[in-house]
Amino acid sequence: MQLSRFGEKFAAKSGISGLMDDLGAALTDDPTLLFMGGGNPGRVEAVQVAFAKRLSAIAADRDARHQMLGVYQAPQGDRDFRDELARFLNREYRWSIGPENIAVANGSQAAFFVLYNLFAGVAPDGGERQIHLPMSPEYVGYRDIGLSDNFFTATKPKIERLAGGQFKYHVDFDGLVLSDSDAALCVSRPSNPTGNVVSDAEIASLDRLAQSKDIPLIIDGAYGQPFPALIEDSATAFWNENTILMLSLSKLGLPGVRSGIVIARPEIAQAFSRANTVVSLACGTLGPQLLRGMLDDGSLLQLCRQEIQPYYAQRRELAIHAIEAARGDLPVWIHKPEGAFFLWLWCEGLPIDSVTLYERLKKRGVIVLPGNDFFIGSGEDWPHSRECLRISYAGDRQTIEAGIALIMSELHNTYAQSP
Structure with a gap:
């Protein structure tokens, strides 16, 4: 099969396709994997119930149903x-x-x-x-x-x-x-x-x-x-x-x-x-x-303020506390979390690059995202760009606690093995 330039570019492995491959593996191939890598939102029950009610109302309305499905x-x-x-x-x-x-x-x-x-x-x-x-x-x-x-x-x-x-x-x-x-x-x-x-x-x-x-x-x-x-x-x-x-x-x-x-x-x-x-x-x-x-x-804003925002705020504090409790003397810095639902770790002086660390963590059963691919347009020759990880805290409490325990354990091992 001979692909066009477009085909060669977009059919090749990329950072975003790798992310979604990992998501698929966590959801279907190996549900025991602790998935802390992608941007999948958390499962907020009150939010799902609210949208399920809205979906039921649309399905019960002949004109609304046709507008959604048939036009x-x-x-x-x-x-x-x-x-x-x-x-x-x-x-x-x-x-x-x-x-x-x-x-x-x-x-x-x-x-x-x-x-x-x-x-x-x-x-x-x-x-x-x-x-x-x-x-x-x-x-x-x-x-x-x-x-x-x-x-x-x-x-x-x-x-x-x-x-x-x-x-x-x-x-x-x-x-x-x-x-x-x-x-x-x-x-x-x-x-x-x-x-x-x-x-x-x-x-x-x-x-x-x-x-x-x-x-x-x-x-x-x-x-x-x-x-x-x-x-x-x-x-x-x-x-x-x-x-x-x-x-x-x-x-x-x-x-x-x-x-x-x-x-x-x-x-x-x-x-x-x-x-x-x-x-x-x-x-x-x-x-x-x-x-x-x-x-x-106003019900959408109410849903954001009363359900979505508190959900992520609680899990952010849980994740930060777990990292701080296990950090010890590691030169691991947390970017000040001001939004979204990620923690960005800077592992200063990391003896390996973040892709290698990602592969080691994957073998231990937790998926994060290595920082290398995020430094778009610059930074490929910058040591900092190879020292960072993105960690999602959108999951349940057990995933956050168990995943961060594995991440910090691997970081302790990695730094300890450095000459």
């Missing part, structure tokens, strides 16, 4: 859902958007594939344009998404060491220099993988920089505002006409419905929808149908 949606997605989401965002944040600013996609991963390639890649004049990540590490799913080579550039972060064995990344504005080939800035807020939250001041500076270069600022808000809002209270939701805000229903507990949302000025939302129609024909209706009414009546 192609318009290119930008369900108009009633987009109307409701626009009302919600205007009410909550005093923005001024309408349904024309909103486009629905079949998951945010697919949405990023279309969006990134709208802006970056081979330009009409034959030159190459890139997406710039102002603070690497960034989401592993971005790495292989471009249709051309040299798709990303990135700036390494400043590292601030904090009390209690924690640290924090900051945007290094002194080192952040954009070139004429940079087509957009993109930052996840809160960060996947680190749980870092780029501050309001940093966002304002990135916005000014993007506007000065006449390029968009893309904010990946999959874990942030307005839902599920797994983000520290001091962060303010941000959008303007030069911003493209990406949202997802997955972290609400709905990864199976594959619903992503693009919020942008109308010409960008329309361009995205036209390209997305070529790729997907139409977006799915289940996610938008499930949320219909829950934005207008």
Whole structure:
């Protein structure tokens, strides 16, 4: 079988395909594996019950059932859902958007594939344009998404060491220099993988920089505002006409419905929808149908505040306590957890790289994500990029406690065996 260049690129093993392979193994091949590697949300019973009731109501309504199962949606997605989401965002944040600013996609991963390639890649004049990540590490799913080579550039972060064995990344504005080939800035807020939250001041500076270069600022808000809002209270939701805000229903507990949302000025939302129609024909209706009414009546925000946020807060504290109790004199630092549901460990001076550590942990029955693949566009020659792990604390208490015990045990062994 001879593949095209596209086929060779996208059929090859990648960081994101490896992550999903591990998820499949944990769910089906070997359910005894302690899965602390992926972005699968936790099983919050009250959330599942709420959406099950909504699904039952749709199934019992003849017209709603037909709308969900039997009709192609318009290119930008369900108009009633987009109307409701626009009302919600205007009410909550005093923005001024309408349904024309909103486009629905079949998951945010697919949405990023279309969006990134709208802006970056081979330009009409034959030159190459890139997406710039102002603070690497960034989401592993971005790495292989471009249709051309040299798709990303990135700036390494400043590292601030904090009390209690924690640290924090900051945007290094002194080192952040954009070139004429940079087509957009993109930052996840809160960060996947680190749980870092780029501050309001940093966002304002990135916005000014993007506007000065006449390029968009893309904010990946999959874990942030307005839902599920797994983000520290001091962060303010941000959008303007030069911003493209990406949202997802997955972290609400709905990864199976594959619903992503693009919020942008109308010409960008329309361009995205036209390209997305070529790729997907139409977006799915289940996610938008499930949320219909829950934005207008406030029940979705109530679900986030009363169920989703406390669930992850409790498990975050459990995970941090487990690491701190087992850390001893290991030079292992925890990135200050400000959002999402990950802990990012910096194993300073790690005698092996994080991929080797990942393989050893997998043999011991726990799956994490090695940090190497997250340093997209820069950092491959930076020792720090080989010393980090992403650990999910979305699972049940037993998984968190048992998994972290294995991780810390292996780290003690690894450092002890170093010459």
